[in-house]
Amino acid sequence: MLRAIFSNNLDSKLSGSISGTTPFQYLGFIIFWTLSLPAIWFPPQTIRHLFTAKAAVVPIAGIAFLIWAIVKAGGIGPVVHQETTISGSKHGWAFIASLMNCIANFATLILNAPDFSRFAKTKKSSFWSQAISIPFCFALTSLIGILVSSASTIIYGRTYWSPLDVLGLFLENYKSGNRAGVFFIAFAFALAQLGTNISANSLSAGTDMTALLPRYISIRRGGFICAAISLCICPWNFFKSSNNFTSYLSSYSVFLSAISGVVFSDYFWVRRGLLKLLHLYTGDKNSDYRFNKIGVNWRAYVAYICGILINIVGFAGDVGQDVPIGATYIYRLNYFCGFIISFVLYGVLSHFFPFQGIPISNIFKDKGWFQEWQEVDDFEVSKDLSVVEYGEAPKPEKSF
Template structure:
């Protein structure tokens, strides 16, 4: 999913690149470049912009994760000025008027409106489904166990709401000016350039597009390339590090053909909802395991051992927690019929009830996998479980441990048959680095 998102975000980044090129070389630049691409959803010019963005962001993949934070600092400073400047510019060009309502010919009421609202809400949650899973990739760099709490608690609901509001108002102003419902605000910026190719407009469009490209670059690295890198490091730590995993993500992203996913908003939201059914079940299992079953207790040294007796080998030679696998599959299963109906599988009729379950895909997958996993752990406890009865016994077993000499302690523990080691929570750190 990180690879798919990396590709999609790079395609979105090609739009501001295109506007910058057109601001410099002429608004008719796309028509001056011959099209030999052979796809109805992309041209040679649009692919060129996509590849330019891909090449520019590639060097940032070679930077260590804790050093790339300076890019986010630049992004945090510039983006608010560009976003609010774009909003003010749009509303002023619309003479202070914005269009209200659905801005389409579809005006749902009653039950149809309720389900349309829920589907939109699920689309928003699906957008966050990858970040819910890979947030520990960044939270583990926190200096304290509460550092990541307040930033996420404030920024995600508030700042994302502001971002969405700016996009809605710009689109509404664009509809007032051009009578077209542009589902991407960048397309409204493109109309500024097309309808008024003056020096001031060209400068304004170039600067806003430049900042939007930086914002897209930061988002792609933080949410996608690093996520893929850390996951691949966990799979093959002997051969792959975060940098190599990020490079692999970028290379494979060229094969995704994101222009087909982004051809229409309906295709994009369908793709979002589709893979959210798999990620929601993962989130349900992870949260059930950490907050209910283990109560914050993690024995770090056992994580780095595949010897018999390690808590995380789960009593078998392959280290498979079958309870998690069953919980995951149970969370995915109820959404599969609706998923088949949504993608338009031929000769298959899906009931309205199954489709409505799918419309609630994230909640359904999350709570079913969460409940099934906890139930299985109740009857079949996992190794290292700190309480006997996970439904009745109380207690929270998160502990702070000094890991200054972690490597020495870990090697020493491997010599012991009982695999003893310090108890440590996943948020702990040493010298600004983490050992997970």
């Protein structure tokens, strides 16, 4: 956007290096970071209009960009005609590695979907919106990226893995029409990234931090803390090459898969859908979520760490270390391995070291589902949580 407004060679005018990146790239990051701060201020239910605008603008801009690139190239490039150079097990493992990268791309959404789905009026409205939109939108986004990169091979004689690099090259012809087109498509990209940043990063970080220190941290404050941390990790280093980016995604999912396994096991296997709302909002010693004197469920931490350890050797190999081939194969299935190990181990530990709040005596043999619909809008809690009464687990209406 800056190059479309001021000068095509604005990036070369700002020479030097800042924290491992160019001054121009750093300027873009700081501007985006600053403009993101006002969006963090608003609570989740009021920021929804940002996502409405994103849903309307971004698909139109993405499809327009794809058509522009195809017309400019006179076709979609060699991607659909290119024959694979690998076969057999190598082809299979390459497919699996690509699949893991796809899962890693929305591994964050798998975890923080409840931050938004809890505002849904019914269970079905939350389920169907995700079941339809996530596969379709991710597939469309990937398709646009692949075809634009393929078209760049014809236009420039080189394949650019980032569509934004291709968009920037359109400014070589610095006419008003190209400048306007690049500006508005780049604006749509920025709007898309802002929506993703707020939903997948700021709100989820803020929600988690409120659970750690609810007296001092709100969702808003947690979002601002997340924004401050983002300055310290130099995220532009992840985008120096396609290999850096895919390696980052794979390693990222290692940690998220282990968390997902614990959460899934706790709700669907151990507690069988049982949630006590009053217990969730108190640190009273009788709460089902107290676990011990310091309020920590050690079983979850053990399962989480083991879910990471199964992949850690393969991760070392992914960053250039010599490791056994078996560890590499396990790491190629990193999300599934981390999820399954943490899921099973948490259930086993919860069985042999039970805690208060498990509605069954044997999680391997007993059947039953204890989920009950809660009218949260009419949910009233006494300010004095010490007087809250703790009831017994509800009896299941049916077993299956």
